[in-house]
Amino acid sequence: xxxxxxIPAALSVPEGENLVLNCSFTDSAIYNLQWFRQDPGKGxxxxxxxxxxxxxxxxxxxxxxxxxxxxxxxLYIAASxxxxxxTYLCAVDAGxxxxxxxxxxxxxxxxxxx
Amino acid sequence: xxxVAQSPRYKIIEKRQSVAFWCNPISGHATLYWYxxxxxxxxxxxxxxxxxGVVDDSQLPKxxxxxxxxxxxxxxxxxxxxxxxxxxxxxxxSGYYNEQFFGPGTRLTVL
Numbered sequence: 001x002x003x004x005x006x007i008p009a010a011l012s013v014p015e016g017e018n019l020v021l022n023c024s025f026t027d028s029a030i031y032n033l034q035w036f037r038q039d040p041g042k043g044x045x046x047x048x049x050x051x052x053x054x055x056x057x058x059x060x061x062x063x064x065x066x067x068x069x070x071x072x073x074x075l076y077i078a079a080s081x082x083x084x085x086x087t088y089l090c091a092v093d094a095g096x097x098x099x100x101x102x103x104x105x106x107x108x109x110x111x112x113x114x
Numbered sequence: 115x116x117x118v119a120q121s122p123r124y125k126i127i128e129k130r131q132s133v134a135f136w137c138n139p140i141s142g143h144a145t146l147y148w149y150x151x152x153x154x155x156x157x158x159x160x161x162x163x164x165x166x167g168v169v170d171d172s173q174l175p176k177x178x179x180x181x182x183x184x185x186x187x188x189x190x191x192x193x194x195x196x197x198x199x200x201x202x203x204x205x206x207x208s209g210y211y212n213e214q215f216f217g218p219g220t221r222l223t224v225l
Contacts, residue, residue, distance in 0.1 A: 032212060043205060043216035089156050100145060100209055104156030
C-alpha cells in the first residue's frame, strides 16, 4: 500500500526566503506525482505535475523535482511571498489499474510573514 | 470555463442524522472523484466514477455511505446515519487525462 509523507508539517519563513518542501513515497512504481496548493476554505489547486519519466517541472517561482528510485520529490519555492501562505500537498498516482487514484500526503502548512 | 461546483458549502448535523452532498463537475469531464479530508490530513479517495459507472469504491464505508452519478454528470454523496468521525471536508473533483480539478468542498460537522 502506497504511503506518502511530507516534511515538515509546518514551516514559517520571512518574505523573500527560498524554501524547500519535501515529499516521500514508499512505492516507487508511480505514474505521476502532483503538487497541490490548498487555501483555507477552498479546494485544491494543481501547481505542478511530474510524469514518472520526468525529473523536474518548473512554473514561475516553483520548481518540483522527482527521484523515483529514492521515492522522493521536492518543491522549491523561490523568493517566497506572503501570498504563498497555504497548505501544500503532494499526491502520487500509481497508474495502471489505479490510474487517477491519488494518494496524498498530510500536507505542509506554509506561512510567509512580511 | 466554470469550475467544479459543490453544495452545500457547510453542513452541521447531529449524529445518526442523514446528509447529502451534491457535485457538478466540469463539462465534458468523464471522471468524477469524491474525497474525504479530515482536519490535518490529506484527502482520502472514497469513490471514483467513470461516466456513470463506479471504477473504485474500495475505501467507501458502504454500511453508511452511498454515492451515485446519474446520467454521467452530477453526483451525490450520502451519509446515513452520520457518526462523529464523519466530520470532515468532502471534496469533489473531476478529471481530464492526468489532471484533477477540485471543487471548494463541503465542510461537515457532526455533533
